[in-house]
Structures are given as structure tokens and as C-alpha cells.
Amino acid sequence: MHTTRPSLGKYICGMAASLIIFLAGGWLMLAPFALGYQPYGADWVSQTTNSFVMGICVAVVALVAFILFFYSLLGSLRASGVLVAPTRVVAQAPVSYQTQTSIPQATTQSQSDLDKTLATLAAALAADLNSRRQAGSDQQNDQNESLVNRSEVR
């Protein structure tokens, strides 16, 4: 399986920026009350409204950005083989084919599911080819024998 070397710096860079901005959004929501420029019990002044609305928007969008970078990171880890990608259900070959494979136990454990399936499929195809060749050679032998018998009878 072709794997690429994972470089996680770019994702961590984006995630760190998103996280810092998320914290800044949280501070923007709290600042009018923490710094005391919003009088207690009174209607919100324009600075408070501006700061709070901006804070909510910034925090929510920062969370979205963090999730986007995180999914990119997961995709990169899957591409590099660190994480196992979700595989589709593949019909398994019959057990008789699996017995004909000669894959060492240590290597099969380290291989991914796709590798195992491909190895099983290759072994099945090889066994099928061998059986067809044997059947073809048997038929030729039978035909040769019948020809010899006919010539002997004549």
C-alpha cells in the first residue's frame, strides 16, 4: 500500500489559530461585564451589544474552523496509514481458497484489511488458474489416449 509521510504542522497551525480565536471570542462575550463598562441591571449599551454579538459569531465560526482543520488532520492521518480508513463490506472468498494461501502469520497481522483481501483474491485466482490448467491437461491426455486406442483398433 502506498503511504505518504504525514506532516501535521500545517493542521496544528490552523487548529492553534482557531483555538486562540475561539478563546478571543469567549473573552469578547465576557469583556463588557468583566471590565465593567456595562452597567449592572441596565439595558445593554452599544459597546456591549457589539462586543457580545461579535464574540458569539467569532466563537461559533472558530469552532467550525477548528473542526475543519481537525477533519483535514484526520484525512491526512488516514492517507498516511496511521489511522485505518473505514472500509466497505467486501464479500470474503471461500475458506477453501484461504487454506491454499501461504502468507506468513506475522506479515498478515501487520497488513491492513485491504491487503488481506487482495492477497486472498490473488490466491483464489491462482488456484482457479491451476485447476483450469490441470483440467485442460487432463482433457488433452484423455483425447490423446482415445486417439491412440482408435489407431490401435484400426
Add this chain to the structure above:
Amino acid sequence: MSTRDAMRRLIPPGSYVLFLFFLAGIWLTISPFAMTTQPSGSHWIASTVNSVTIGVIMIVVSLLGILGYMLFALRDLIRETQAKQVAEQQV
């Protein structure tokens, strides 16, 4: 690799969101003056200091995030291209 593919790898969806933060940071920086909550000619009030500080932080952090991602992605692209060239030469 085409230019479009390269740009896609250099600018992921998250970078567009970081650019939004860059714009939001600009707005936060100028909002006390645009909304005239900061009296002209006097010292900055607490809300102005807070807005400008957070706005500048957002501008700097979002720009660093975009440029940092771009630099790392560019480095990966160059490494991949060099590895491909080496593989082709070996073949």
C-alpha cells in the same frame, strides 16, 4: 499537478474561515471609532482598548494561521515533487 490543485492544497476551507476572522478583526479594531463610542480627542475608554486589542490579536493570529498553513503545505508540495522526480529517475 495543475495550478488549481496546488491552490486547493495550499488554501483549505479552514483558511477561508481564518480570513473571515481577519475581516472580523479589522471590524473590531475600527468599530469603536466607526460607532462613535470612543469620544474623539480623549483617552481611550476600556471598551475601546478591549476591542482594539482583541481585533489586533485576531488579525495577527488569523494571518499567522493562514500563512503558516500555506508555508507547511508548500513545503510538503515541494517534497512530494522532489520525491516523484527521484522515483522517475530511478525508473
